[in-house]
Amino acid sequence: MRLYIRNLILVIFTIGFAISCSSPALDDYSDVQYHLMDQNGESVIFPDDYEGAPVVMGFIYTNCPDICSFITANVSKVYNEMENPGETQFVLVTFDPDRDTSEVLKNYANAFDMDKDPFQFLTGDPDVIDQLMTRVGVRTQESYSREIEDGERMYFLNHSDKILLIDSRSRLIFDYGGSMTPPNIIIEDLEKL
């Protein structure tokens, strides 16, 4: 409830802001290059490879079934409910690259029926992921862990809940609460680009 109101306020504020000045870039990523890898093990560079079309980008880790599944499903929903997705790109980036390898992301994408265009799941070298997360304002901290079979440890993360809307010129246009933002709000914003 509190979250919902907070996000509603955020959304209203953001819309108000958008109306008051037409193109309010919150950040511009064109000065950086993050070398990442998609779920097929192919190298990609963000933002260079994404220039030319808008990007809807969410941040997840696959051992998180509630909030992160929500974020993943929301990104999928934005695409499915768009009348004219055009060249829009839909990207989910893990902030847990130690465990979320390309192969793990591929299985995850497959379970959500998203291992296909226009969806992409990205991982990378932990240092690079760390730099990217710092830049986009996604924070994580280890919460609790469980001892599982063969002495292995399963741990969970506390994390920011975010979906970003980036325009075709690598500029950050909107920053949403990832799990709580209704997809139609993101669609409306995409249509304004």
Added chain:
Amino acid sequence: MKPVPPLLLSITFFILTSSCNSENTELQSSQFELPDSGIEITDAWARPGRINGVSAIYMNVLNGSAEPDTLISLSSSIAGLVELHETYELADDMMGMREAENPVFPGRGVVSMQPGGFHIMLMQLNQPLNVGDEVHLVLKFALAGDISVPVPVQSQSEQN
């Protein structure tokens, strides 16, 4: 200050959610027809999950008995570990997840487990859960005993 029991929070959350959609408050409460006795599970669904990964199950737990009930255990043949969890908001806009302790299901009441709140967490999945699959979950209650529920795997709740 004594922390509020998580399930009480969930019930409060549920009531708050219902009262928000003011025009369907009646509809919302009548949407749940409590059984005459015992516990009934409705609207159960599970998130997709990868092999060795995790998933979450959501549902409404309707307790028709006058007595409060408690959950003793959870099990499913597809997961090595099953726990009742809750998602909560930390400082600085961060989200976390923790095990819900001593859940109580009030007499003649409904506990709603929904995304962003309570979920039954499946860990160490021994098979992938793809959209369209169905899994089985057994909830063992102190009074109502074992309840086995079929749970469809969906990318989101069919209610929205």
